Amino acid sequence: MAGRYAPRPTRATVRGGHVAVPAARPAATAPVAAAAPAAPAGAASAGLAAPAAAAPRTRTWTPPWPLDLGLVLGPLRRGPADPTFRTAPDGSVWRATRTPEGPGTLRVAARGGTVGAEAWGAGAEWLLDRLPALLGAEDDPSAFTPRHRLLAVTERRRPGLRLTRTGLVMESLIPSILEQKVTTTEAYRAWRLLVRKFGEPAPGPDDRLYVMPEPRAWAMVPSWEWHRAGVDAKRSDTVMRAVRVARRLEEAAAMEPEAARRRLELIPGIGPWTSAETVQRSNGAPDAVTTGDYHLPSIVGHALAGRREADDAEMLELLAPYAGQRHRAARLILLSGRIPPRHGPRFTPGNIAAL
Secondary structure (H helix, E strand, O other): OOHHHOOOOOOEEEOOOOOOOOOOOOOOOOOOOOOOOOOOOOHHOOOOOOOOOOOOOOEEEEEOOOOOOOHHHHHHOOOOOOOEEEEOOOEEEEEEEEEEOEEEEEEEEEEEEEEEEEEEOOHHHHHOOHHHHHHOOOOHHHHHHOOOHHHHHHHOOOOOOOOOOOOOHHHHHEEEEHHOOHHHHHHHHHHHHHHHHHHEEOOOOOOOOOOOOOOOHHHHOHHHHHHHOOOHHHHHHHHHHHHHOOHHHHHHOOOOHHHHHHHHHOOOOOOOOHHHHHHHHOOOOOOOOOOOOOHHHHHHHHHHHHOOOOOHHHHHHHHHOOOOHHHHHHHHHHHOOOOOOOOOOOOOOOHHHHH
């Protein structure tokens, strides 16, 4: 968790006061074209080009609070070379995903107090309909009361922090499984290789983006490809078990966070760490604090009590005053920069692909 919640700021901060209803574009100037058919799973490995970009569907929205795209959407990025996520030099954020309606690509940019969004593909309307929730409209920061000076200062300095809610489970669950018990570098590499090889080119004009494989395509990944990506049998087997019941797991996005976590943890291999990492993104869960993390207890212990040797139990005790908002408190601690100094070399990533 620690390395994944320090997003690179995009400086795209907006302020406003109302929600603007998206208006249809005049047919004479900007017709809305039908989404191009999605390429079959595995198209990337077959060398197929991305489908030609159709005219995007668009929406504008004015959030009634300060909005920082980097802070809100940063947790969805799985490493600097994530093939499903890209931040452009102009501060806009590109995101490719698989919605219930099909693949979709979303571009979000903040300009002059207004958020403008463009979407391509079969999932375009689904993505635009849920744009406010993605940008934190269903989050309630007013429920958080800082009880430590560090958190009060950080909250004041980061007014654009909102917790995203994607409404999609598998896109967060699978990379979270890949991150179990390994370094983020290893997990990011596995996600990148598997998505590019077994996913499909994302709809829209950006040919660098890919949509992650559909459940059936994940189930067809050969064992040696998992091995080449550095994923051991325990994690690949967990992914296989999850994709077999993907539809039931996706239903968890509409549940209360605790109920959603219980459903996810019915799958062998998915425990509290993985379920928390998933519902933080899919459900926008403000209290889903990550336990079982290698770094987070020492970071929280160091920031709140000067104890870098803290374990999960002590971390939960320190976060107890923030019951209901413990995940938000942990994010603010990470954003504060109050990280314990390193006293040893970095952990050397393994490479089972060489075995």
